[in-house]
Amino acid sequence: MMESLLIANRGEIARRIIRTAKMLGIRTIAVYSEADAGLPFVREADEAIAIGPSPARESYLSPERILEATRKNGAAAIHPGYGFLSENADFAEAVEKAGIIWVGAPPAAIRAMGLKDAAKELMQAAGVPVTPGYLGSDQSQERLTAEAEAIGYPVLIKAVAGGGGKGMRRVDGRQDFAELLASCRREAVAAFGDDRVLIERYIANPRHIEVQVFADQHGNCAHLFERDCSLQRRHQKVIEEAPAPGLDAATRAAICDAAVKAARAVNYVGAGTIEFIADASEGLRPDRIWFMEMNTRLQVEHPVTEAITGEDLVLWQLKVASGEPLPKMQDEISMKGWALEARLYAENPAAGYLPSTGRLEHLRLPQTVRVDSGVEEGDEITAFYDPMIAKIIAHGPNRQAALSKLAAACADIEVWPVRSNAGLLARIATDPDFRAARIDTGFLDRHGESLVAKEPDATAIDRAASVLSKKVGDDPWSALTGFRIAGPSDGRVRVRIDGHLYWGQSRPELEANTVTTAETTVLFDAGDAWPISLPAASEVEANHGPGDGAILSPMPGLVISVEVAEGDRVAKGDRLLTVEAMKMEHSLRAPFDGIVGKLQVSTGIRVSENQLVVTVIKEEE
Known part of the structure; x- marks a missing residue:
């Protein structure tokens, strides 16, 4: 086992790696940018080295700065986490040439899986099913148009070097093909410097299912079952779960066997994920599931696999990178229960999911489930990196039990003044269609409006009214409720919630969870955060139109x-x-x-x- 490990990443994954490395007695070295100097992962490492300014390209995305930090402290190994340089083959090669252990995929495997067309050709040769489509070198508009006709509309145009949902267009008919092809190519050049595309059949009811694979330097390769990552927004995952709902034993065996074949085809070593697209229009069937791409790294959603298998995947990575065989062979790996992971983001769903930044003056994360977080109360959410606050992971004996735990955990989250999607996550976990596993990658597009709280519900308004009434007291001359000379008060209270005025019913029996900061009282209700206050006597609700320009x-x-x-x-x-x-x-x-x-x-x-x-x-x- 290596004696020291430099973590070329930040936030929650850096803390996650530090935790396992310390358990193994490995000295940990963190690297950090100016924006991250005060974050927990910097304090928790045995040593921390500043590597540059806040922008990622000048710090975490700089191979030279990472390698310089490694030389300074003599680290024996580098773990890249995920994102940043984790799938940079040139960086991996430079690490190995420097005599440093690379806790990641072999550079050759990263390159082999880096381009979608080459990867699919490789998978076809290995007997792994791929989505019907065109992967050819003839990139003329005429050839691509003809291939789209042959596949049959709708089709998907995808950038060969694409990723993260960029360089992708759905085309419903021949009349739109030329325009959308040009648009896709422009985006591909801007994002990846490569305008080549491939054409695929568009899957009407797609499920995103991926398989966790692991291979060692001794020729052993195994899978740790599948995950379902279908709940997405703009091709970014929101909730992941394991196992995949509705996947029978025969289909599981087929998809997991295909994943192991894919890993062996590139002489893989370490942790990897084989991603598949499934046509779920007639249920999950082996002949309706196709290879999509391979992520040659650990995944953000790896905790759900850890929950159902009881294995520590970072520990597996460190052992394999040290030259040890897989901790367990295929017949020793088993699955127990169900797990879901929800991504808690610093964003405002009610405002079109705009990112939210600032100091976390108040942060309460659930204690009843596993929480992987890169920040604590008092830390700053900046605009430089991914807006994730935490990952909320619930495990139970079955899907319904795990969903109930996840819903309760997300409803208990308190974040202020940074806005979050906690309320959205809680509502997804209680949504009847989601609980019945009626899901595909378009779920949030169809259900989004009903799951986003753009204003408080009646109970939240009454909670606010009750809280503010107690602050004023029972004196009839200063009370917020109306009173009559003859007859009881009607108990209604005028309150301001998130800048808007409402009438609520003061109900003393209602429990309300609030926190008061220097400037604001905030009501937390089922994951949502509502700033509440008393309106001025003459206040009327403002007009929120376009205004004065x-x-x-x-x-x-x-x-x-x-x-x-x-x-x-x-x-x-x-x-x-x-x-x-x-x-x-x-x-x-x-x-x-x-x-x-x-x-x-x-x-x-x-x-x-x-x-x-x-x-x-x-x-x-």
């Missing part, structure tokens, strides 16, 4: 493009500029026809939330 940035971030100049005429809906934060772009658009007034920012400028960036003036003014 003052355009404010809805989130802190970087201005990546400015589309207009002062004096330009714009129509309602025209894009004015684009702000990027936490891997998400948000375009700010004209609220009405008018003329661009004062432009406050330019490309490359960082802005804060609610900062004035540009003004649009109505022409008649």
Whole structure:
């Protein structure tokens, strides 16, 4: 076993690796950027080394800075976690050439699985089923159009070098193919520097099912069963579970066998995930499940596999990287119970899932389930990295029991003033369709509106009314409830919740969970956080229309493009500029026809939330 380990990552996965490494007696070294200097993983490592400014490309994505830190402390091994440099074959090669143990996939395997077309050709040769489509080198529009016709619409155009949902377009008919092909190629060049595409059959009711595989340096390869990652938003996973609902033993055997074949085809070593797309329109069947891609690293959702198998996958990684055989062979690996993982994000679902940043003045995470988090109360959520606050992992004897534990855990989460998706997660876990496993990758597109709380429900309003009534007291001259000379009070209270006015019923028997910060009283209700206060005597609800044309940035971030100049005429809906934060772009658009007034920012400028960036003036003014 290696004596020391440098973790080339941050946040919750860095803490996760540190935990297992310390258990094995391995000295741990963390690397951190300026933005992360105060985070828990820096304190918990045996040693921590600053590697640069906050932007990832100048710190965590810099192979030179990581290798320099490794040379400084003489680390015997590097664990890349996931994301950042974990699937960078050149970096893995440089680590090995430097005589350092690479706790990851072999560089050759990373390269083999890095391009979608080459990987699918390799899988076909290995006997692994792939989605029907075209993977050829002829990239002319004529050939691609003809292949789409042969496959049959709808089809999916996918960037060969794509990932994370970028460089992907659904085409429903020939008339749209040329336009969407051009759009896909533009995005592919911008994101990956490669405009090559492949064409696939579009799966109408897709399920995303992946298999955890592990291989060692002695020729052993095994799987640790499957995970279902179908609950996604914009191709980003929200809730994952293991095992996959509705997967019978025969289909499980077929998909897991195919995953092991895929790993063996590239002489794999370490932890990897083989991702499959399943057509679930007639249930999960072996002949309706196809290889999609391989992730040559540990996955964010690995805790659900750990929960159902009882294995520590980071421990497996460290043992395999040290040259030891797999801790268990295939016939020794078993599955018990059901597990789900929900990703708690710093985002505001009610505001179009805009990222939310700032100091976590109040943070309460559940104690009844496993929680993997990279932050604690008082830490800062910045705009530089992924917006994940924590992973909430529930395990039970069956799916319904695990879902109930997850729902209760998410409903108990308290986050303020950073906004989170905790309430959304709690509602998903209690949704009748989700509980009945009527799911595919379009679930949130269909159910999203009903699962997002854009305003408090009646019970939450009554809780707010009850809390604020108690603050004022029972004196009839200052009480918030109305009273009559003859007859009882009607008990109604006027309250302000998240900037809007409501009438609530003061009900002393209602339990209410609140916290009061320096400026705000916040009501926590089923995962949602509602700032509550008393309205002024003459207050009426504000009109939240387009207003006077003052355009404010809805989130802190970087201005990546400015589309207009002062004096330009714009129509309602025209894009004015684009702000990027936490891997998400948000375009700010004209609220009405008018003329661009004062432009406050330019490309490359960082802005804060609610900062004035540009003004649009109505022409008649």
